[in-house]
Amino acid sequence: MNFLQRKHNLLSNIEKLRFLAQEVVATSLYPKINTEIQKLQDERFHLVVLGQFKRGKTTLINAILGEPLLPVAVVPLTSILTLIHFGEAKCIEVIFQDHKRLTIDASELEDYVTERGNPKNEKHVYYVEIQYPSEFLQGGIVLIDTPGIGSLFLHNTATTYEFIPDIDAAIFLLSADLPMTQAEYQFLEEVRKYVSKIYFVLNKIDILSPEDLSESVAYNRDVLRKQLGKDEIDLYPLSARVALEKKDGNNSINKLYKSLIDFKIALKYFFENERRSVLLYASEQRIRSYMLELRFVIELELKSNELPLKDLQKKIVLFENQLVSVHKDQSQFSYLLSGELSTLEHWINEELEEFKVLETNILKEKLSEWIDKEGNNNGDLSLNEARQKLADMLIDDFNTWRKLFEPKLITKYEKVAGEFINKINGLIDNLHKISGKLFDIIIEPYNEFESFKWKKTFTYSVEDGALFLEIEPMKIIKGVLSKKVFKRKIQKILMKEIEEKVERNCGRLRYEYTYSLQESARKFQRDIDTEVEHIIAGIENILHQAVNRKKESEHELQSQIDLIRNRLTKLKEIEQGLTVAL
Ligand SMILES: Nc1nc2c(ncn2[C@@H]2O[C@H](COP(=O)(O)OP(=O)(O)OP(=O)(O)O)[C@@H](O)[C@H]2O)c(=O)[nH]1
Numbered sequence: 001m002n003f004l005q006r007k008h009n010l011l012s013n014i015e016k017l018r019f020l021a022q023e024v025v026a027t028s029l030y031p032k033i034n035t036e037i038q039k040l041q042d043e044r045f046h047l048v049v050l051g052q053f054k055r056g057k058t059t060l061i062n063a064i065l066g067e068p069l070l071p072v073a074v075v076p077l078t079s080i081l082t083l084i085h086f087g088e089a090k091c092i093e094v095i096f097q098d099h100k101r102l103t104i105d106a107s108e109l110e111d112y113v114t115e116r117g118n119p120k121n122e123k124h125v126y127y128v129e130i131q132y133p134s135e136f137l138q139g140g141i142v143l144i145d146t147p148g149i150g151s152l153f154l155h156n157t158a159t160t161y162e163f164i165p166d167i168d169a170a171i172f173l174l175s176a177d178l179p180m181t182q183a184e185y186q187f188l189e190e191v192r193k194y195v196s197k198i199y200f201v202l203n204k205i206d207i208l209s210p211e212d213l214s215e216s217v218a219y220n221r222d223v224l225r226k227q228l229g230k231d232e233i234d235l236y237p238l239s240a241r242v243a244l245e246k247k248d249g250n251n252s253i254n255k256l257y258k259s260l261i262d263f264k265i266a267l268k269y270f271f272e273n274e275r276r277s278v279l280l281y282a283s284e285q286r287i288r289s290y291m292l293e294l295r296f297v298i299e300l301e302l303k304s305n306e307l308p309l310k311d312l313q314k315k316i317v318l319f320e321n322q323l324v325s326v327h328k329d330q331s332q333f334s335y336l337l338s339g340e341l342s343t344l345e346h347w348i349n350e351e352l353e354e355f356k357v358l359e360t361n362i363l364k365e366k367l368s369e370w371i372d373k374e375g376n377n378n379g380d381l382s383l384n385e386a387r388q389k390l391a392d393m394l395i396d397d398f399n400t401w402r403k404l405f406e407p408k409l410i411t412k413y414e415k416v417a418g419e420f421i422n423k424i425n426g427l428i429d430n431l432h433k434i435s436g437k438l439f440d441i442i443i444e445p446y447n448e449f450e451s452f453k454w455k456k457t458f459t460y461s462v463e464d465g466a467l468f469l470e471i472e473p474m475k476i477i478k479g480v481l482s483k484k485v486f487k488r489k490i491q492k493i494l495m496k497e498i499e500e501k502v503e504r505n506c507g508r509l510r511y512e513y514t515y516s517l518q519e520s521a522r523k524f525q526r527d528i529d530t531e532v533e534h535i536i537a538g539i540e541n542i543l544h545q546a547v548n549r550k551k552e553s554e555h556e557l558q559s560q561i562d563l564i565r566n567r568l569t570k571l572k573e574i575e576q577g578l579t580v581a582l
């Protein structure tokens, strides 16, 4: 069978599935299946650039397009998904969460897709879509820039994690100068569950000497081989930045530019030869997980309709009884979560307290030294200058401390969040297992309830802004006092101010960290409760509908059972059709 026949077969099966999903009210699969049909009809292929923050994802996309279209920076930046596909003319549209669209100019992109221009996504952007006249994008390729994972802006990590199931193939960026981090390993493991084709790019090779480069390539290849358990790794060392700048007249730069050309050739080869089968495979995987969900719902409907009323009522009572323990688990989890968060807050306090004492002493020492030196060199030393110096020193020290402290906080936080998400997924699994067991529904051990699973992650972010330091106007009239006395006076005032300023700024950090933790926990708890209640309501709805039907005539009940049986048969046919088609 050629591609078009396979695509046609897959599409006709998915269309049957859509029809079925529309009939079965107890699921919300219909829009998801609809999107899949659209994507397959247009042969839209999601080639997604992934990786930790600041690895150079956005720069690589610009280099592939050959123009600095998307904004890049030295700080974690991209916060919104950007989908770029072929168009005769450049056109950029922002799609908001309420589905409103706005056409913007390239110069305005920064205001929507970056953490700086749109902090914490306060503009409620869903995604950005760009039409771009590049030959590379022809044939339905959608090149997608994602927010980097693992930065302090956890909502960015969340956006990217949520998008993983929609990826057809990935370009996974690593950096030549840094070994892979724990966050990257975890992320790669998650991506592998959904994506069969992954290209690895070892970026920033321009900063390494040729010897260090070969060591870095060998090391990363080895790590990936072990991690993926396979010998063949598609690893492309290159420099996105140099390739984008592609300056002529310098041989080494030309060589680096060539690595990007080689990578583009490999991608082109893939597009021409493998893209279509990968597209079908990825689509089929998504569809199979939707079918598992649908099958569970239809079987539950069938079994509950087939049971005699008395037995059904008994089972409903049993289900409701078991729900008590589910709810108990649920409230125990929130109790555990708040416990874990208080431990984390306690740890933050301790760390800040330790830093406060240390920083107060260090600043006193550093500033006294500076006043002594400046006072001797510069007769015009003013209180304001000294205050400014203190502010600079304090901002520097706080920023250095934050750089060390915040990654530790994130690691601890992600661990708590990860454990909690596993617990919730266990609870969701359990809900289905309880009802499956009560109604004798056979659940295939593979993949179990993957499609029901909670895929969101815990969102949490901390402002990256400067520390707020007010510099009060100078009140002492210089000149009235002798230089020496004046110096001593400045010193005395500022030593006291150091204590206050360190105390106040540590307090602000403490507030910011704990407030963000509590806010994100509250939101998470709300989302989880809604999700669990939604699943329970779905199951109860099926059971109670069946009870009501039992009160109708025998004839009507029987025709309803026949209808559901028929749906199950249709679903099995679709399943078989899929297997034959692919
Ligand atoms: N030396 C060097 N720097 C690079 C290269 N590619 C990107 N950079 C720099 O790395 C920094 C981050 O680049 P971005 O493209 O914004 O990285 P990103 O992965 O998109 O970052 P996020 O959007 O925050 O996840 C910028 O300062 C780039 O100029 C490269 O090949 N070599």
Ligand SMILES: [Mg+2]
Residues within 6 Å of the ligand: 057, 058, 059, 072, 077, 078, 145, 146, 147, 148
């Ligand atoms: Mg970026």
